[in-house]
Amino acid sequence: MQLPRDPSNVAHALVAAFPTRLVGDVQSVLAVMPEAKLASMTPFEAEVQGETVAIPSRIYNEEPGADLGRPLAETQQVILHCLYSRHHDGWVRQRHLEQMVASGEPWVVPFVVQLAGEYVLEILEAIGRGLPGLTVPGSAQRRLYGEFIARNPAFFARTERRGVSYWSCYYRWKYGAFGTYPGCVLLEAFRAAVVEQVGAQWPRHMPRVPLADAGERPA
Template structure:
């Protein structure tokens, strides 16, 4: 029989995914996580307003039973939804992603940007729908994501490469031109937001976007 991994309330793997000032709230949020057969895996590190956090690539706990979130504060619920946006089930990831997109907390941004570099195209579409301000110069959403990306240029470069890789592997048959793939517009919007914040990013890791001069995006 496979042993379940009981999530301790002070689990370092999950507390480390958020700024240290939120440690108590993270412990409160993870107190409702059901036991899982697997621990969180493959953490990735990013800078959030000058503090290094390490976020698991995947968690595997089932969602809490109905009503379990009722005892949590608003911040604890937001933390829980961020964690479930890292779930191994894509449907669960998308459902919780859609509930964090309106947040203006800087520690939410890495969870969203990481999902932009994954393979579920419906999630890419949900991010663009849920961040209407990303394409609006000077908007709060554009500043939030632009600042995060400007602090994490290598992370964003990996995200761009992942977007191209998943397009090429899984979606090229449906979107023969990269510029028509939902991930293309999304990473362009992120890059533009970072440029507005004065970021110095690595050279573009994606094919050039569509333009009137080159409508095929070559």
């Protein structure tokens, strides 16, 4: 059972989810967020432009009312949506993901990629809708995600493995072949982005799909 944590420590954990240059903006967001009754779950780490961030696996803060969130600046709104994309309720995660997935900020990327390895089908589909440029060679979105994955190979490997596990556990009955599963389609698009970025093959941690679907060149 998780026990309540000192609010100052909870705030510190959420500040650590973003680059240090955003500390003031994150604190402004935390000021409108209801206090969490439970501590956030163990964070996962990622490198964002040379800086390590630690993003909570789940948060337990209720959503702020619309009147509280309205005064936030644009960057602060995106930060708010990123944090609530880690909410313990899948519907809340999806709602906030849809508000920030198209952002071109590098610090948004780990929040999106983490969700790509999770189990809510509607979230996987929302990521695909929000990143139309991911499948377009040379696009800004493709570069953004390719650069992130190139800097975070272990993070992406875990994401692939989790995607396969959730497919096998929850969706194999519906998508008999992993290649037809929306999570696979999304992960293959990420793989194509990093292959384009590094100009070489990338280690694979999920079942292989036809090259035409994977966007890869033969070895």
